[in-house]
Amino acid sequence: MIASPPADRRSVLKAMLLGGGSGLLPGGLAQAAMAQPAFAPAPIGWIDGAAPPRDLGQTFGVPWPRGMVKRGEALTVRAEGGGAVPSQHWTLATWPDGSVKWSGHALAAGADAAGYTVARGRPTRPSNRVRVSETTDTIVIRSGDIAWTVAKSGGALIREARRGDRVVMGPVELVASTVADPDGGASTPFAGHVTRAVVEQDGPARAVVRIEGVHRGGGRDWLPFTLRLYAHAGGDHLRIVHSFVFDGDPARDFISGLGVRASVPMRAALHDRHVRLATDGGLFAEAVRPLTGLRRDPGRAFREAQVAGRAVPPLAEMGRQVREGLDRIPAWGDFALQQLSANGFTLRKRTGAGHGWIDAGEGRRAAGLGYVGGPDGGAALGLRYFWQRHPTQIDIRDADGDAATLTAWLWSPDAPAMDLRPYHGTMGMEGYDAQNQGLDVTYEDYEPGWDNAHGIARTSELTLWALDATPDADTLLAMAAANAEPPRLMAAPAHIHSADVFGDWDLPDRSTPKRAAIEDQLANLIDFYADEVDRRSWYGFWNHGDVMHSYDGDRHQWRYDIGGFAWANSELSPDLWLWYSALRTRDPRTFRLAEAMTRHTGEVDVHHIGRFAGLGTRHGVQHWSDSSKQPRVSTAAYRRIFYYLTADERVGDLMRQLLTSDATLQHVEIGRKVPGAKRVPLPEGVVEMSFGTVWCSLAAAWLTEWERTGDARWRDRLVAGMDSIGRMESGWMAGGAPFDLKSGRFIDPGPKIAFSHLNSVFGAVEVNAELLQLLNVPRYRAAWLDYCRWYNAPVAEFEAKFGKRNGSTNLREGHSRLTAYAAHETNDAALAARAAREFYSGDAGLGVADGDPRHPVTTQPLAAPVIEWPGVSTNGASQWGLAAIQNLALIPAALDAASPEPRRRRRR
Template sequence: MSLNRRDFLTSSALAGAAATLPAATVAEAALERTGKGGAAVHWLDGAAPALDEGQCWGQPWPRGTRLARGGYALAGDDGNVAPLQTWPLAWWPDGSIKWTGHAAPAGAVRSAGGTVMAARARSAEVVTVSEEADAIRVTCAGVVWLLGRSGPALIRSAAIGGNEVLREVGLIATAQDQPDEDEGEAPRRMAFRGGIERATVEQAGPIRAVVRLEGRHGGEGEPWLPFSLRLYFHAGSQCVRIVHSLVFDGDPAARFVNGLGLAGEVPMRGEPHDRHVRFGGEDGGLWAEAVRPLTGLRRDPGVQFRAAQVAGEAVPPLDQLAPVLREELRYIPAWGDFTLSQPNPDGFTIAKRTGPGHGWIAADAGRRAPGFGYVGSPQGGTAFGLSDFWQRAPVRLDLRGAAGDAARFTLWYHSPDAPAMDLRFYHGTMGMEDWFHQNKGLDVTYEDFEPGWGTAQGIARTTEFRLWALPATPPRDRLARMGALVARPPRLIATSAAVHDAGMFGVWGFVDRSSPALDGLETRARAELDFYLGQVEQRRWYGFWNYGDVMHSYDNDRHVWRYDIGGFAWDNSELSTDLWLWHSYLRTGRADLFRMAEAMCRHTGEVDVYHMGRFKGFGTRHGVQHWGDSSKQPRISNAAYRRIYYYLTADERCGDLMRDLLGSEQRLAEVDIERKTGSVDAPGAPRAKPPAGKVEMAFGTVWGSLLAAWLTEWERTGDKRWRERIVAGMESIAALPRQWFAGYAMYDLASGRFSGGETVRISHLNGAFGVFEMHAELLELIDMPAYREAWLDYCEFYNAPAEAFTARTGAKWAPRGLRQGHARFTAYAAAKRRRPDLARRAWEEFAGQGDRPDRVPAAPMRRIDGAAVLRPVDEIHGISTNDAAQWGLAALQLSALVGRFAGPAAAT
């Protein structure tokens, strides 16, 4: 919401050092700055895409807007009106609509943007769903899709005009009982197939249908690798989008995954020279060949034959060939098997063979493939795509048996020819048998180690596939567009101005270069974002488990990120990196920032969080392996990091992840996340356990993270139980002797209320995990004056001078960390309490030292090359993601709250 009407008045009062501008003037200033956002949407990349297979997004609405029960439509900038399917995503406390979800048919929005309005518009194309005893039938754009309710086939068939073009699509996996490189007997490999255990129709049209399938992989032994996936169908599209999530639930020391894939069959019709194979290439390129080539022969069949085969059309009747060539066609080898392998982000190869028992022939190679292929003929075929293809390498696309009656395709989202996944913890005990010695290790490597706690059992990964059921081989340029869509899906999305004007997502504003100080701040903010975007590529932060995350801290001596040093390696959302990227996207509208934040949301919500087992609902602190640190906490699984993506995209999987966190606070009674603090100061020292049903809970890192899930569920469903849970915490914190300055208190898991809190115990981390951002929303939704004042006191006095701090808290002042990041707390108190002196103090705090003492403020990026590094790289001396994220969030929030008070040192 950046600044609502009251906040604009407050900001104006500060600017005038006490005066308030008339409301009309304030409103004009707001519109001047944000533009008339309304219910506007636009294409993320700035223009309508060359190919659109249907869109889905979330639309924000200002408080007081009533849901249009008659429906909505999208008026394009070109005058065309697109019909929409609509459902509620969230509600304001007064019962007015807050977010709606919308789906548009394929190709319906051809202009750069448009406006969502209350209106009814009929779609020329519709999707219908019928539920049968053991199947679900979806009819869309002339394709009849038959989905399974049980068994291994997710898609039993897809037919066009009664002609089957696709069948038996299912999940497959292979694993072995030991890693590749260990000495001893050769690993024993096992094969598994996904089996459906539950099927649910979540949406049944008319514009979008959504079917959810859940199950596990079966084979040797007990079923494992549970999965859930959704199939999405849009009116007017012959494409199904599949969003698939897999949980690793095996013993990392006994199960080593080789391959993970989605496979299916395509019936092959016609002669081999009329069967076509396609793979997407670089920069819109396409590798296109026939099963039996008619080009390059010693005897030329003629231009009509060659041109038709190259175009993917049926060749002329064979009786138009010279008799001798017609008789000799059988001597031309038919190539039945094809593979595109991308073992790493930097190169792919294409190979083919005539069939099993015969040698592979190298066909071509390139750098980065889009993850797209096709097999079929003029009588029908199937195109298939795997998103984030080279970014998730090792990956592979296979075609087998194209010269026979049926071609089998497999989209390997982990390639079976790559080394098996080894998810075991990466080091031994090293003398750290008890908490005392584990704390010693933490002190030197920043890794919180505990035997048995650094497990990968329960982590997950989400992957997207696309399948097209097609009546004939498409033209080459259309296939290239399909490949481009897989690699970079077009996205229709609410404009940032619409999000801002509706009052969403706390304190943020748009890029402001209205003064030299703010101009300098914006220059540094952009430079640091560009730096991280570049580091993903330069440092190859790619791979199945890694893509989407960034590293935590930099090693100035080795000129590398500290990938092998304990808690300094993978970031795992530490200090709100996710929120930094999302708020930066909102204020700039940059598509590259959106896609980086999207990849991070997919990663941190899946890989860094446990989805089953004893740690379910908790995330893992930063470390060498995403799951390796023994600190399991709600601050990482935090719904605050998911909800922006969820509301902007209406993504159901992201909604599942937030809902799955509900009730996770009960697990704190079993998993003591504070077990290594307090009295653990000697070998074997005990730690006192709290009474049954109670836990000691930090306000910011734990309660603040939990309330993000409660608040989101309350606004999604209107269920007041979650509001009451939040209110219980707010009321009890406000009633504590030290209120927020207590930092921690005893929490009753049944009632949701705190008690105790007599001592001032401020933690610098209490404000660093989204609690500030969530409070900026929470205090606009729940009116509780006593709690608001307690929170504003904390905001004002965390960074206060010693005398003022002691006067307010009665406690002795002591140095504390993250003062620069907490400058936004001071700025918030300044805006809400109309205090110009606090506004100026906030900028002074912001100009101070950040998270890293060796970080030179606004240090420029420099290029390192030669023998000092493996390859030329860019670095910022002393950079840490903690520092970058907290500085970035504080910068944009101070700019929005007290921007007019920015002095010359604002950018440092």
């Protein structure tokens, strides 16, 4: 808790600001000449360990040691055991000396080598390069014989796709609908309306077009969207990354359908029109007018051709009775693959509107790809996370007409409408006292009107193919698999580590028994959480990617319905734990668990527009239900690693949106409910700000923007904050201080020491490791090292030096990594030994288990099989995981030598 300021503090602060106390200092930026390191090519490999059966095009990032690669230097990609492959590259980030820190690379579709290497040299251009051209109102993307015409405005995203002179796909549009009541009522349709389209990359290996717009209908424009189209040379498809923001009123805007729809010309005879739907490892493959299973046999050649998706022989060769009775065979125009839960899909079809549906099959988890067309061409559309993001649907309609529609529903129109209303009422908690009482009981920080979903977002990924004929079954299944779980190339962990990026971490080390035990537990924890996602069905459109916060051992259930104990919403940095684990191992399960979390926490847990813009929501029963809106959840620290490993433009957008989010704190006061705090008005443009949960969270965005653009404004803003903290009487141990938004400087609160157990556990440790590597601000370094040394210090030692300690001593296990950092930086063996003892203590953490602690629950009947990890919480797992990784990197010998001390009472 921040100490109360004196009564005349407002005037004192104003005088300090007007007197120039906020002026930026040079900060002693590190400009020392460094010898350029010898160039070492970067090995690149598949996270799954082997080349995929089908690749749709690759994009990945590669880090480089400072000074190794000059900006603008040509880089090429070589296949393992072969020569250069078609590629393109660009700069993602630079070091302070201007050399390349991260380069982005794109490969043409069809990558099939066991591995690759990025080396110096001019990149090879693909023979069928992607080309982009523009007119006044369109953008045309050409790859091989395919031309995609993208609209710059209007109702279609893509006006048409041609193969040669033949149109194989008509307009591609966004569709949506709402109902007046979640239980039914009148429906209002909406259609996407493009307001802007720009080319972000124009080849040769990859082209990227960004489209922006809104959904229009019922006399309003709403649901703003950003959509990117990605084309890779050698591909017959576009990757689609679709993002929208919910800007409606949860009390009246109930989305009943949200999808992407393509029109497909149908020219072939009805018996030569093919429908394909990817199910759970199989393929639903039928014709609009079937020729198999009839009472009369059309002939083997006809049956085999139709099943294979080829044109049937001339009708003159067909059996007479079937040929004369073709018009008597029903034509099935409509098909629906519905995944309304994570564990069940259904297939239905009908002859057309006004006629009844019949059941055509069912199963558990569909891959989520549909195709409609014929021997002369067609279209396929796949939705990633099809069953994980239920309720979803693939619809094919009017396949018996002149043009079929193929729709991937992100929210199925046959499911109950989307209901984003708060899950409970006020319950007498109009005032802060009652709200704090509720927080004390359920851990939920409730406030009327703040549990509002306005401004949350969701990103979905799809693949759209323009095909010249109906693919065979194996090809379609490979397409579905590549869309559902995209193959991924990643730089080798050893190369990433050698580049000295992302602070303090090292490669897995099982060279001693104690290190092996820690490594085993790191692996076991990842497996436990990945398995829990499936065991507990942590799925659904808004939920997928997050994990639960705390466990209820009495119910053998995570506390999904208990206030702040429910969804984790990045609490205590599970995102970072997973990403640092992925950095070390390149393990596919870890990578994809972290990827899904990044897609969730950066979108759903953050308000992108409105009064909370740029802030995230503390953990809760709904991802937006808690009234604590803070930068500690929205922080770019949780997105940076994914962005640099994958060069993902959407995550780049999200981080850039946070650059000025500190301005939101002028009307969202984080500490407004702190019991007993005396709230004194501050000068205009000055806000109270903690150093860790707020400033470091914001600093992550400024750091990333400085790296990405080289814009010195963001470097200077970092230096201003660092220098002003370093000049304070208590430095980092003050915990927080008034912050001048214009200058980026803190104002010294005087001789105040206030520790919070949360201040360094939302990315502050990781952000500071990078800041101190890049910026030479000696006072700040000293202030941070003091904080690291003294947070976990024995009380007697602390009070002998500073007097009575003010603030928390919680999370001792997790804070062992601060002690380890101070020990490493100062070469203090005694401090390293203390850090190891703190880590092994398990105090307010998870502890190092003797073996694998997971066990099945067999003591009572349960709805489903349960595996438990005694004492687990996501807070504990995340901080234990980060402490383990960083301690292994900083004090491995001390970990080997330490004797575990008696375990203290665990604090939650």
